[in-house]
Amino acid sequence: MLRLAFLAPVVWLLCSCNRAPEKSLTIAVNAGVEGTALKTAAKEWGAAHGVKIEVVELPYANLFEKEQLDLSSRTGAYDVIMIDDPWFPRMADGLAALPHEPDADFIASCVAVTRAGGKTLALPYVGNSQLFFYRKDLFAKYKMDAPKTWDDVLAGAKKIGESEKMYGYVMRAAAGNAVVADFMPLLWAFGGDVLDASQKPVVDSPAAIDALRFMLQLGKYSPPGYAGFNADEVSAHLLQSTALMSINWPAWIAAMDDPAKSKVVDKIDFIPMPGERAPGVGELGTWLIAVPAASKHSADAFDFLFWSTDAPQQKQAALRGNPPTRRSVFQSPDLVGKFRAFPAQLAALESARPRPRTKLWNEIENTFGIYLSKANAGAMDPAAALHAASEEIAQILQRAR
Amino acid sequence: MNTRVTSEKPRHSWRRLPQGFWWTLPSIVVLIALSIYPMIYSVRLAFGDLGNFTRLISDRTFGIATVQTIVLTAVALAAEFVLGLALALLVDSLSRAKSIFRAGLLVPMLLPPVVAAVAWRLIYNPQFGVLNGTLRQLGVNTSALTWTNGHNSALLSVIVVDIWEWTPFLFLLLSAGLQAIPPDPIEAARIDGAGPWRLFRDVTLPLLKPTILLALLLRAMDLVRIFDQIFILTQGGPGTATETVSLYIYRTAFRFSNFGYAAAMSFVLLAATMLFSRGLMRVMRAR
Amino acid sequence: MKTALRYIAASIALLAALAPVYWLITISLKREVDQFAYPPQWIGFAATLEHYRDAFSNASFGTYFGNSVLLAALSTLAALAAGVPAAYGLSRFEWARSWDLKIGDWILSTRMLPPIVTIVPLFLMLRQAHLLNSLIGLAIVYTGFNLPFVVWMMRGFFDEVPREVEEAAMLDGETRGGALLRIVLPLVKPGLAATAVFCLVVAWNEFLFALILTQTDSAMTLPVGIASRVTQYEIKWGAMSAAGVVAMLPVLVFASAAQKYLVRGLSLGAVKG
Numbered sequence: 007m008l009r010l011a012f013l014a015p016v017v018w019l020l021c022s023c024n025r026a027p028e029k030s031l032t033i034a035v036n037a038g039v040e041g042t043a044l045k046t047a048a049k050e051w052g053a054a055h056g057v058k059i060e061v062v063e064l065p066y067a068n069l070f071e072k073e074q075l076d077l078s079s080r081t082g083a084y085d086v087i088m089i090d091d092p093w094f095p096r097m098a099d100g101l102a103a104l105p106h107e108p109d110a111d112f113i114a115s116c117v118a119v120t121r122a123g124g125k126t127l128a129l130p131y132v133g134n135s136q137l138f139f140y141r142k143d144l145f146a147k148y149k150m151d152a153p154k155t156w157d158d159v160l161a162g163a164k165k166i167g168e169s170e171k172m173y174g175y176v177m178r179a180a181a182g183n184a185v186v187a188d189f190m191p192l193l194w195a196f197g198g199d200v201l202d203a204s205q206k207p208v209v210d211s212p213a214a215i216d217a218l219r220f221m222l223q224l225g226k227y228s229p230p231g232y233a234g235f236n237a238d239e240v241s242a243h244l245l246q247s248t249a250l251m252s253i254n255w256p257a258w259i260a261a262m263d264d265p266a267k268s269k270v271v272d273k274i275d276f277i278p279m280p281g282e283r284a285p286g287v288g289e290l291g292t293w294l295i296a297v298p299a300a301s302k303h304s305a306d307a308f309d310f311l312f313w314s315t316d317a318p319q320q321k322q323a324a325l326r327g328n329p330p331t332r333r334s335v336f337q338s339p340d341l342v343g344k345f346r347a348f349p350a351q352l353a354a355l356e357s358a359r360p361r362p363r364t365k366l367w368n369e370i371e372n373t374f375g376i377y378l379s380k381a382n383a384g385a386m387d388p389a390a391a392l393h394a395a396s397e398e399i400a401q402i403l404q405r406a407r
Numbered sequence: 408m409n410t411r412v413t414s415e416k417p418r419h420s421w422r423r424l425p426q427g428f429w430w431t432l433p434s435i436v437v438l439i440a441l442s443i444y445p446m447i448y449s450v451r452l453a454f455g456d457l458g459n460f461t462r463l464i465s466d467r468t469f470g471i472a473t474v475q476t477i478v479l480t481a482v483a484l485a486a487e488f489v490l491g492l493a494l495a496l497l498v499d500s501l502s503r504a505k506s507i508f509r510a511g512l513l514v515p516m517l518l519p520p521v522v523a524a525v526a527w528r529l530i531y532n533p534q535f536g537v538l539n540g541t542l543r544q545l546g547v548n549t550s551a552l553t554w555t556n557g558h559n560s561a562l563l564s565v566i567v568v569d570i571w572e573w574t575p576f577l578f579l580l581l582s583a584g585l586q587a588i589p590p591d592p593i594e595a596a597r598i599d600g601a602g603p604w605r606l607f608r609d610v611t612l613p614l615l616k617p618t619i620l621l622a623l624l625l626r627a628m629d630l631v632r633i634f635d636q637i638f639i640l641t642q643g644g645p646g647t648a649t650e651t652v653s654l655y656i657y658r659t660a661f662r663f664s665n666f667g668y669a670a671a672m673s674f675v676l677l678a679a680t681m682l683f684s685r686g687l688m689r690v691m692r693a694r
Numbered sequence: 695m696k697t698a699l700r701y702i703a704a705s706i707a708l709l710a711a712l713a714p715v716y717w718l719i720t721i722s723l724k725r726e727v728d729q730f731a732y733p734p735q736w737i738g739f740a741a742t743l744e745h746y747r748d749a750f751s752n753a754s755f756g757t758y759f760g761n762s763v764l765l766a767a768l769s770t771l772a773a774l775a776a777g778v779p780a781a782y783g784l785s786r787f788e789w790a791r792s793w794d795l796k797i798g799d800w801i802l803s804t805r806m807l808p809p810i811v812t813i814v815p816l817f818l819m820l821r822q823a824h825l826l827n828s829l830i831g832l833a834i835v836y837t838g839f840n841l842p843f844v845v846w847m848m849r850g851f852f853d854e855v856p857r858e859v860e861e862a863a864m865l866d867g868e869t870r871g872g873a874l875l876r877i878v879l880p881l882v883k884p885g886l887a888a889t890a891v892f893c894l895v896v897a898w899n900e901f902l903f904a905l906i907l908t909q910t911d912s913a914m915t916l917p918v919g920i921a922s923r924v925t926q927y928e929i930k931w932g933a934m935s936a937a938g939v940v941a942m943l944p945v946l947v948f949a950s951a952a953q954k955y956l957v958r959g960l961s962l963g964a965v966k967g
Contacts, residue, residue, distance in 0.1 A: 067642070074661070084909070430786075445814075445819070448818075522942050575711065
């Protein structure tokens with residue numbers, strides 16, 4: 007009995023190790039709508055080309071860690087990886103250069119974040135950029151125009167929110183990626199930034215402090231506990247018609263118009279980011295796909311990369327819920343009829359601004375997010391929080407030198 | 408099997424041969440390869456750049472993580488010990504159904520920590536968790552009870568999960584210790600007229616001391632390195648409210664790709680663990 | 695009266711220990727609309743097995759389960775194969791100037807090494823050996839941290855067996871290895887069982903190493919699979935709870951079967967210090 011117990015796993019392992027090598031691609035994708043589309047496409051491509059496809063679905067934070075470990079230690083475990091654009095500067099060293107340049111149909115802002123050291127190292131797959139979601143029906147009811155500035159937003163939140171007994175605004179202020187993403191459009195609209203031209207932190211500039219103070223004012227009209235909110239909570243408030251406005255991502259547009267999930271079908275409009283002292287600009291959040299330099303199947307991997315980002319495939323992906331990265335797909339008549347937000351999305355995407363292009367963005371965002379979250383939770387004064395954040399970001403940059 | 412010894416001839420002088428060493432050799436080799444070598448590697452990585460250590464001193468997050476790890480360890484250890492001892496004495500005093508209680512109480516510590524954490528996420532969720540749901544049923548206003556989502560309540564919520572999960576471990580060891588106590592000294596004290604409290608303080612507790620120290624040592628080692636539950640429950644948030652040293656090391660190494668600094672922090676964690684366990688072991692030996 | 699109070703107190707403790715587990719099980723059996731219904735439904739909900747089907751046919755939990763089983767078995771066997779002789783050696787042979795104490799202490803103290811300290815070097819070592827993302831690589835790592843426990847527990851059991859038992863057998867012409875295999879090991883069978891269960895549980899539950907050292911579904915274990923569903927954008931509570939229930943069942947069955955020995959094994963170790 008004991009002998010059998012000992013032998014069984016050994017035999018099983020030997021058998022599984024001796025399997026003949028075959029053509030295969032291992033693809034790491036984000037668990038969620040963006041990854042599901044790529045996964046479906048990969049299965050189709052694999053079946054057509056006789057290549058075995060293994061898809062690893064990982065949640066956002068874990069995806070970065072696994073990919074980065076694979077790239078930095080060149081294990082070659084993955085042949086195609088999905089990359090959120092702020093990760094790109096850190097990962098660029100480990101990526102293989104594209105065999106030829108992408109065509110001109112790709113939107114310029116999306117291609118701009120795929121270049122490093124004079125080479126193009128990735129293709130844009132999902133054309134994400136922030137949009138402003140607001141209740142056009144209620145704004146019309148109170149005879150107010152669509153908000154063009156953050157002051158308009160605040161005025162609307164106050165007036166409509168108070169009369170309708172709903173939250174005037176909802177944002178996500180959980181530490182990390184969430185709060186930083188919701189603060190950046192404010193920061194830019196008030197004329198601030200994270201780093202200046204010489205790569206020094208300026209998050210405690212007067213403009214930045216004004217922006218954070220303004221965020222806290224908006225917070226008064228936000229649901230209690232918003233300092234712990236993530237994307238799902240924000241969207242839930244919009245869907246349940248308990249909040250009036252928010253910054254959000256195109257991935258949620260479909261849900262807003264889906265009667266099974268939403269109480270606000272056709273009542274929300276999607277518009278470009280409000281401005282204030284500077285014109286409004288949303289944050290770019292493009293998902294890229296790339297081939298690690300250590301991949302042992304790079305020829306197949308590049309074939310798949312170009313195939314999955316060509317116009318017909320992007321149309322398919324759009325039907326599966328992913329915003330495209332090609333102008334021709336955004337403007338294709340049969341899609342515009344289906345997706346009423348496409349013109350607004352295209353405009354927002356073309357003007358969208360990437361997060362600072364630095365290898366250290368993860369660390370900076372982590373630090374910045376902690377202090378922003380603390381200020382929103384009332385645990386720290388805005389100016390003090392930003393001074394502390396600036397000091398720590400300076401240390402992060404200093405150490406890397 | 409071990410070939411070294413099969414050729415040996417049985418004689419009465421075998422006790423003097425240093426063969427014991429050969430028997431332990433495979434284990435020693437495995438441990439050198441899998442524990443000692445990696446440890447040395449880590450230490451070298453940490454000391455490769457002494458800037459790692461100057462950074463430690465000024466790193467606020469590391470300070471917060473250290474303080475929180477100590478608080479978490481101390482509070483959870485104390486609570487688990489008191490509850491574990493009380494439960495061990497309680498169950499020991501029952502005349503019937505002892506084994507049912509014992510088996511049931513051990514369940515939490517046997518679960519994979521990941522699964523336990525998932526169960527508690529279902530419980531703690533402020534909107535649809537069963538905890539707030541039950542409280543609301545009882546007429547409590549739960550809008551301010553955000554548990555793991557709240558800046559002030561998150562660490563305590565994590566500690567509660569650890570207490571739930573690991574009190575059984577203390578209970579198990581202390582029950583075993585109680586069973587191993589010979590009945591004579593207790594009888595003798597009882598005949599001398601000692602009350603239950605005196606009996607416990609003067610007889611049971613001293614005899615239980617080695618078990619208590621061992622249990623505390625093992626539990627403290629695991630608390631200091633706590634990772635799994637927090638990784639699932641809060642990932643260290645909100646803000647830095649549940650950041651611990653292990654989690655911060657993980658993030659530094661795998662999210663910020665700074666292996667040197669991560670190694671320096673591990674070195675501190677290791678040194679603290681070793682000092683602490685040395686101390687406890689010395690106390691144990693000196694019993 | 696006092697007795698009744700005792701039973702009430704013990705029952706409350708039992709309830710507190712089991713309620714979270716019970717709640718997890720109900721979530722895995724409820725339809726999605728009932729999962730977070732208010733007021734919470736403890737009993738009398740419409741049960742469904744759809745989440746179990748979902749977890750094991752659509753998602754990769756079947757693969758994870760197989761990996762976990764194999765990994766736990768392999769690493770436990772390896773730890774016993776290396777650790778039992780060491781425990782025997784420490785228990786049976788005279789060591790110069792209490793070296794046995796030192797080696798014994800040293801072996802136990804490697805257990806205190808926080809895993810986060812060794813994980814980066816182990817990652818690099820496994821990559822060098824092409825054992826990254828493989829069950830064998832993980833099994834080797836698990837052997838390393840189960841070994842100290844095997845040595846520590848088995849030593850206590852060997853100390854219980856009088857030396858005269860195998861000395862007699864050896865006078866009858868048995869070799870020492872033979873005496874260990876045929877005479878001593880059968881005597882410490884309960885201890886061996888308890889030790890094996892302990893190793894199995896530890897390997898089955900382990901998370902951090904498995905998280906870092908695996909890269910694709912082919913080597914991922916149940917805890918890693920469950921964890922990667924929890925941090926997702928949208929959490930599939932039903933499938934995750936179902937996987938959690940399946941992950942805890944084998945441990946509970948094993949441990950309750952060996953519970954008697956587990957307590958004894960630990961108390962022996964504890965008493966010997």
